[in-house]
Amino acid sequence: MDSNDLSNEEDITHGDKLHLLKEQSFVTIAETIELVEDEELTYETKTKKSNSLEEGTKKVEQQGKVGTKSVTYQINRENGKVVNKELIKEEVTNEPITEVVLVGTKEVSSKGSGSFGWPAVGGTITSKQGERWGSFHKGIDIAGVSNKTIRTVDNGTVTAAGTRSGYGNQITISHNNGLTTTYSHLASMSVSTGDTVQKGDKIGVMGTTGNSTGIHLHFEVYKNGKLQNPMKYL
Numbered sequence: 043m044d045s046n047d048l049s050n051e052e053d054i055t056h057g058d059k060l061h062l063l064k065e066q067s068f069v070t071i072a073e074t075i076e077l078v079e080d081e082e083l084t085y086e087t088k089t090k091k092s093n094s095l096e097e098g099t100k101k102v103e104q105q106g107k108v109g110t111k112s113v114t115y116q117i118n119r120e121n122g123k124v125v126n127k128e129l130i131k132e133e134v135t136n137e138p139i140t141e142v143v144l145v146g147t148k149e150v151s152s153k154g155s156g157s158f159g160w161p162a163v164g165g166t167i168t169s170k171q172g173e174r175w176g177s178f179h180k181g182i183d184i185a186g187v188s189n190k191t192i193r194t195v196d197n198g199t200v201t202a203a204g205t206r207s208g209y210g211n212q213i214t215i216s217h218n219n220g221l222t223t224t225y226s227h228l229a230s231m232s233v234s235t236g237d238t239v240q241k242g243d244k245i246g247v248m249g250t251t252g253n254s255t256g257i258h259l260h261f262e263v264y265k266n267g268k269l270q271n272p273m274k275y276l
């Protein structure tokens with residue numbers, strides 16, 4: 043009445059245009075729909091102890107991967123408004139992959155065991171310690187390897203890793219038990235001064251840097267600073 047400027051219902055006559063204040067629905071439109079959605083499944087992480095890994099180090103043995111599930115919801119709507127959402131079906135479409143992390147338990151010691159391993163991967167001794175070409179050959183030479191990896195013969199601390207006249211790239215390792223070993227003519231070095239190394243660790247690659255006539259390792263041993271014959275220890 044107010045919005046049409048009328049004071050009496052009887053004033054409405056045929057042909058009048060009337061304004062309606064608001065629409066109101068007297069029927070409820072109810073609908074039920076099913077909605078299917080893909081959802082992520084998180085993966086678990088498990089740890090496993092490993093005595094081949096050094097204490098304090100971790101390594102992912104198996105990378106974790108999220109899975110997926112297909113989730114079906116039943117949704118009830120009334121006049122377009124959601125009044126109820128119910129989960130009715132869940133189906134794993136891709137199982138997640140558990141992440142496996144190895145935790146090292148191997149004790150790290152910089153003290154040598156006193157028993158030497160071989161500093162190369164195979165190969166033969168091509169020159170021993172002794173007089174050679176009018177000078178004294180202080181160590182032994184190892185050559186003829188198919189894999190040029192150079193390994194530390196025992197646990198220890200790297201006390202030098204750099205270029206030295208005649209020796210080329212040279213690594214010196216103190217085994218912290220009076221014994222020191224040197225590895226010379228290396229093509230490359232994978233340790234630095236101060237590093238702790240474990241018997242058998244890769245420290246570099248065999249090469250022919252410095253005064254050298256071919257690819258080989260020149261290996262020297264010292265005991266309390268005095269040159270030793272490496273053959274006594276290998």
Ligand SMILES: [Zn+2]
Pocket residue numbers: 169179181182183259260261
């Ligand atoms: Zn030599």
